[in-house]
Amino acid sequence: MELKELSKYSDAVNELLARYGVKFGIYKNHTFKEQLFPFDMIPRVIEQEEFASLERGLKQRVMALNLFIRDIYHEKKIIRDGVVPEEFVYAGSGYLPQCESVLPPQGIYSHISGIDLVQSKDGTWYILEDNLRIPSGASYPMIARDLCRKCSPQTFQKYRIDDNRNYARLLRQTMDHVNTGGHTVILTPGRYNAAYFEHSYLAEQTGAHLVTGSELIVENDYLYFIDYSGKKERVGAVYRRISDEYLDPMNFNEESVIGIPHIYDIYRKGNVALINAPGNGVADDKGIYYFVPKMIQYYLGEEAILKNAPTYLPYYEDDMKYVLEHFDDLVLKDVAEAGGYGVVFGSKMTKEEKEHFLTLLKAEPRRFIAQEVIDFLDIDIVEGNSLVPRKADLRAFVLMAEEPMVWKSGLTRFSRNPDSFIVNSSQGGGFKDTWVLSR
Amino acid sequence: MDGIVVKRLRFHYHMSLTFDTPIQEHHFTLKCLPKSDDRQKVESLEYDVYPNYFVSRTSDSFGNDCIYGYCKEQHRRFLIDVKGIVKAGLAPAVSVDDDCQAHIYQYQTRHTKPGAALREYHAALLPSSGTGNRPRAEYLMHRLHRDLAYEQGATTVATTAEEAMALRKGVCQDYAHILLSLCRLEQIPCRYVVGMMLGEGMSHAWVEVFDHNGWTALDPTNDLIVDDGYIKISCGRDYRDCMLNQGVFTGSCGRTAQQQEISVSVEELT
Structure with missing residues (x-):
């Protein structure tokens, strides 16, 4: 395809993105720095049939993950049956005992799931990680698509591409499905959050109110939105972009000043929906990732359609042995870290680093997973006047209403550094639109 | 010692919080309501919270009854x-239908996480004394009671098991945290309990240990198996899950100092 024609609009689109405030805020050494999220005009293109297979795999995975979270906070059958060892659940930081026996509206835990995938050189897609807490990123390809269409409408006449601007409709449907009566709001920690652009954009696109904690209050057993005139109106669904920890100082971190006191108490009573449900971290922990194919088998009686990257758990003796023998071929991840931090390549460590790491690994085997380094299929980005290959991943979005829906697009992130495998935006990468062809 | 003796106890729990400058927009959660279980039957219960704009009832994920509410107006005193x-x-024990859930109490928390002092103490204990969760926990309790000195003022509510062990002193909260830490080092599920006790003018803390009989309660501060003189209020993984009073509010700039006065009376009815 002659996609290069799009690249002549690169400056125009990037200027518009900057004007719309498409930025990423990063805290580094205790200072807040905002940087633009560079957009590369050449889209990632996925054929219709290929996407259909991804779609089946993603739906299956998200169904199983939802069942897992529900099981963990209720019957715990998967632990009783010895499929997942209990220490991976209860000793992990993602498990919140406050969520025991609390059933969210419609029984849905992960309403919006961001599933990260990579494609290897042989074309196989692998799941890298599941993000079931507050996955961000859908707004970027949405607005980028919109601006590209404005700059180059002819491109979109020529190619048959699924329109990705329906994300707002899918999200609205997802929020309405669990609403317990009243307004729908998007709760943001505020202007200095890394994803503030996304919060405001999604509010605008879905017609939800954009609010901060101080505009919401619990009275008796319900949640209210207080508008500028002091009028109170009931809220039935909160798409909260505040982490569990900060959501409610009376039930989680007592020092939170951005949360809403008692919101979790009325959620427990079924009087408001929290999107996503608190406690989901129990299922997207890097240690739990290993067990997802087993969960799919356990809850759905099906083989996993999408593969995990080959993963070893040093917690198991056999795996530890393998990890020690093949150390230089593996990438090691600290299960407690996120955002591309705590990831080390065996082959890139100095002798001292390696010794230090091995001591840590042997002392706390549960803390780490090891994975084979996948031979990524590089994708081209524009640099100056030429095309250069770079590592990239794909964050696919799965929304859960009556049934799971996969957004026919996704956030493609790439690493600008040719030697880096880490594509996380908090590490300075850029993004692309993801086109799914409609025929 | 498992012989059943029953007492009818009348209790009165009173807490007053005094702030030295007025506060407002006060949200509170109170875990101060005993509830019925196999060990105890609550025959009557009344409570009053003042001032309040609203109060509501709920229960938490550890099964404790809670009162929560809000007071918008300025106040300097808060009474429960x-x-x-x-x-x-x-x-003798609280039975459970679901022993799998008991395992969430098997893992160390911020307050019970052992460090060098606890590990060293634990390593010096006889490994074979007491077999089975409850006898083993009793052995740990006897040892701890012997080796820790009861001393008020040496520790605070924020003191961890490790810190108290290093000091070798503490109050009921510290005895309970250390016993939890030791039991959890041996994979014994156990939980922190807040309650009241005959003849004690304050709230008290002890430990429940899980085995096939359910939850048995041990009082490491007094080196006793909990009997008919104890009223349980709440339980959780550690002190933080059982705080009697929790609140957030706005006040004047800087830290508003508060004095907390608690009086507890428990008397036997004959």
């Missing part, structure tokens, strides 16, 4: 009064 009659000592 709970009284009732409880029949205690009805059974």
Whole structure:
């Protein structure tokens, strides 16, 4: 395809993105720095049939993950049956005992799931990680698509591409499905959050109110939105972009000043929906990732359609042995870290680093997973006047209403550094639109 | 010692919080309501919270009854009064339908996480004394009671098991945290309990240990198996899950100092 024609609009689109405030805020050494999220005009293109297979795999995975979270906070059958060892659940930081026996509206835990995938050189897609807490990123390809269409409408006449601007409709449907009566709001920690652009954009696109904690209050057993005139109106669904920890100082971190006191108490009573449900971290922990194919088998009686990257758990003796023998071929991840931090390549460590790491690994085997380094299929980005290959991943979005829906697009992130495998935006990468062809 | 003796206890719990500058927009959660289980039957219960704009009832994920509410107006005093009659000592243990859930209490928390002092203390204990969760926990309790000195003022509510162990002193909260830490080092599920006790003018803390009989309660501060003189209020993984009073509010700039006065009376009805 002659996609290069799009690249002549690169400056125009990037200027518009900057004007719309498409930025990423990063805290580094205790200072807040905002940087633009560079957009590369050449889209990632996925054929219709290929996407259909991804779609089946993603739906299956998200169904199983939802069942897992529900099981963990209720019957715990998967632990009783010895499929997942209990220490991976209860000793992990993602498990919140406050969520025991609390059933969210419609029984849905992960309403919006961001599933990260990579494609290897042989074309196989692998799941890298599941993000079931507050996955961000859908707004970027949405607005980028919109601006590209404005700059180059002819491109979109020529190619048959699924329109990705329906994300707002899918999200609205997802929020309405669990609403317990009243307004729908998007709760943001505020202007200095890394994803503030996304919060405001999604509010605008879905017609939800954009609010901060101080505009919401619990009275008796319900949640209210207080508008500028002091009028109170009931809220039935909160798409909260505040982490569990900060959501409610009376039930989680007592020092939170951005949360809403008692919101979790009325959620427990079924009087408001929290999107996503608190406690989901129990299922997207890097240690739990290993067990997802087993969960799919356990809850759905099906083989996993999408593969995990080959993963070893040093917690198991056999795996530890393998990890020690093949150390230089593996990438090691600290299960407690996120955002591309705590990831080390065996082959890139100095002798001292390696010794230090091995001591840590042997002392706390549960803390780490090891994975084979996948031979990524590089994708081209524009640099100056030429095309250069770079590592990239794909964050696919799965929304859960009556049934799971996969957004026919996704956030493609790439690493600008040719030697880096880490594509996380908090590490300075850029993004692309993801086109799914409609025929 | 498992012989059943039952007592009818009348209790009165009163807490007053005094702030030295007025506060407002005060949200509170109070875990101060005993509830019926196999061991105790709450025959009557009344409570009063003042001032309040609203109060509501709920329960938490550890099964504790809670009062929560809000007071918007300025105030300098906040009062909680709970009284009732409880029949205690009805059974030696609290049975459970779901032993899998007990395992969430098997893992260390911020307050019970062992460090060098606890590990060293634990390593010096006889490994074979007491077999089975409850006898083993009793052995750990006897040792701890012997080796820790009861001393008020040496520790605070924020003191961890490790810190108290290093000091070798503490109060009921510290005894309970250390016993939890030791039991959890041996994979024994156990939980922190807040309650009241005959003849004690304050709230008290002890430990429940899980085995095939359910939850048995041990009082490491007094080196006793909990009997008909105890009223349980709440339980959780550690002190933080059982805080009697929790609140957030706005006040004047800087830290508003508060004085907390608690009086507890438990008397036997004959």
